Amino acid sequence: MLYHIRMDVNLPPDLDPDERADLLAREKEYSQKLQREGKWPHLWRIAGEYANFSVLDVADHDELHALLSGLPLFPHMDIEVTPLAAHPSKIEG
Numbered sequence: 079m080l081y082h083i084r085m086d087v088n089l090p091p092d093l094d095p096d097e098r099a100d101l102l103a104r105e106k107e108y109s110q111k112l113q114r115e116g117k118w119p120h121l122w123r124i125a126g127e128y129a130n131f132s133v134l135d136v137a138d139h140d141e142l143h144a145l146l147s148g149l150p151l152f153p154h155m156d157i158e159v160t161p162l163a164a165h166p167s168k169i170e171g
């Protein structure tokens with residue numbers, strides 16, 4: 079199943095710089111593992127915002143929830159999920 083996700087990152091301004099760097103490094107490692115596994119086929123920066131649009135390809139809502147709640151930045155993000163269904167006008171390819 080495909081899901082369109084918007085993630086807005088809200089890191090505390092007073093976060094310790096080492097803690098911030100560690101969080102971001104772990105987030106990158108986590109998301110790149112899922113990208114390599116084909117579960118995170120799109121990851122786009124929203125221009126001008128500390129936010130991204132992503133498309134995740136997972137089995138069901140439960141896997142989606144597990145994946146999202148495992149994000150190192152999860153406690154610092156607002157996440158909006160839109161489930162995607164097939165469009166009848168879409169051509170193959």
Ligand SMILES: O=C(O)CC1=CCC(=O)O1
Binds near residue numbers: 085087109110130151
């Ligand atoms: O910077 C972001 O948009 C948050 C994020 C999600 C996956 C990743 O590597 O960073």
